[in-house]
Amino acid sequence: MEELDERKTKILKAVIRNYLDTGEPVGSRTISKYTDLNLSSATIRNEMSDLEDLGYIVSPHTSAGRIPTDKGYRFYVDNLMMEKDREVSDMKEFVIEHTEKMEAVLKQVVKLLANNTNYATMITAPNAAHGKLKFIQLSAVDEEHILAVIVLDRNVIKNKMIAVMEKPDEEIMLKLNLLLNTHLNGMSLDQINLAVITRMKEQAGEYAGIVEGVLNAIAEAIGEDEDLEIYTSGATNIFKYPELSDSRKASELILALEEKTSLADLVTAETDDENDIQVYIGSESPVSTMKDCSVVTASYDLGDGMKGTIGIIGPKRMDYENVYDNLKTLKKQLDDIFRKDDT
């Protein structure tokens, strides 16, 4: 047995659509005019009363219209939201101009998305933890410092200064460089096990200390991504929605966007949607400060376990279709950008 017959579904849809537009509770009369099924307000009232009993809508007080509950939104997102093949403006052209650094690309993307959607947005870099080592270069910078430059897959570059007691001479440096590159080239971090390490140290002889320093540097450099960098944009967009802009809520939300620590919970959550797009409505969100919001995240995938997440944070009455499409498109384009331009 279906919980909702066709008519109820239509009415629920109409209620939600209308509420998404206006942000105001919607009454039976309004619906009676909106829909094509010609019914009087009274009939609608009865149906709405049923819908309320079923938990899809609720009236904020005795004599106001109805607004969707989290369950209502959920039903809408799961069943009612039809994927129009709408035009989502192509971001690639804006973004690719000069993709010098991944960081710059990401910043541009969140900003663009925030402007397009009028919601707050966030993005994480693809985590390099599974990236492979491509190249290592040690250089003696001055008397007491060796600079380790570590290049990962996709030309992600990490620098690390290593303090030493005394500057090793040219020849040693060459040897160490050779040693490091031959042993580590093409390896991913989790492939560097004790066996590899001891073998290298043996060969390094008295300079095992430096090798150890470099290995630490590698671990640390890659590890930096563990407390992953998150970029946000459009935080002030939340002021566009009255239901979020009273100072308590706004403050909490903006703080969350500024601190970014709680956002990590959003981006690390597992996705199960076929499209890797995840919709959290209200209290479904893992972050409690966002219980008055909806959060939509998409993860983009670069292969090799390198994944990043992009997300949108807005009011529950969010334009889900638009957001969904935007993210889907963006996801594809990010894949393209990072795969092709091997920046």
Place this chain on the structure above:
Amino acid sequence: MEELDERKTKILKAVIRNYLDTGEPVGSRTISKYTDLNLSSATIRNEMSDLEDLGYIVSPHTSAGRIPTDKGYRFYVDNLMMEKDREVSDMKEFVIEHTEKMEAVLKQVVKLLANNTNYATMITAPNAAHGKLKFIQLSAVDEEHILAVIVLDRNVIKNKMIAVMEKPDEEIMLKLNLLLNTHLNGMSLDQINLAVITRMKEQAGEYAGIVEGVLNAIAEAIGEDEDLEIYTSGATNIFKYPELSDSRKASELILALEEKTSLADLVTAETDDENDIQVYIGSESPVSTMKDCSVVTASYDLGDGMKGTIGIIGPKRMDYENVYDNLKTLKKQLDDIFRKDDT
């Protein structure tokens, strides 16, 4: 002739002090009790009336107390604010833990300052434009890319990928490295003139193209600092002050802190204070969105024309003494941190 006699000064001071504390208009009776000069409220009233005529205070409506005008605050800051030698908690110990990267230090500092003061804060990195080249390393990363690592004074590190047609062989790379380092070592950017460049290109022979690439990379890498990086923290602190937290003002301010472009106007302004501390009250600020705020900036100086700025943004009724002292101390400590730890 002095515009304000001693008694008026005292009263003005009392009014402002009180307003800084409470944020509410202060009346004559309150003052009559506060001050040591034993005067009745009536007398105070007369004096306050005078002060209002002179433009130091104003009453928001007929029968409220008085609040300071911008002129009043200005007078307070210039003349009344005595420098108590108060304890400002030492930040160094917190900061120095692990000063791997300047970026990390700066982020920590703004955060700390925001927590200490309960205002929004910002900081810019010392601009490296006048920094000297310390070390350059070219490495062939793969068939089509050469990585240029550029180390500046104070071990600021820049990376740059240079695309090439074909990979130069080992020997060439060594030569180029030697060439670059001998010619450029210790030079500052503005010392690299056409003469130097042509001489280098001559010596590079058929690889002049790569040399040019590196020079461009240097220029670009250093130039990145021109659109200077600004870090902010504690934006949500503004919600702690009712006079700033209505959604229009809050939105504008937070947007400014998020976008950071307008902040540049604040940090680039010339300082003329002996301590390099600049106080902008209300409309004195070069940024119009901050006309309801006060902004206090301090620039720290690392020599060699390397300067950075740190600033605080808060309500006009800011605890100027505290902020002033905090900045003064911090300024010194930043100098120390960056001078000693040559990180």
Place this chain on the structure above:
DNA sequence: TGTTAGCACTCCACACATTCGAGTGCTAAT
């Protein structure tokens, strides 16, 4: 002449009452 007490006045903030309209639930008629 400077200071003070007293007083009328103003205006805001707050509490309270009133109205108005949108929307509901229920009942009875179709």
Place this chain on the structure above:
DNA sequence: ATTAGCACTCGAATGTGTGGAGTGCTAACA
């Protein structure tokens, strides 16, 4: 099953009254 009609409810908007804080002015005082 649908609908018209009606009583009812509640919130938003608006109006009214009161109290208090603060002022400006005047007259008395040292």
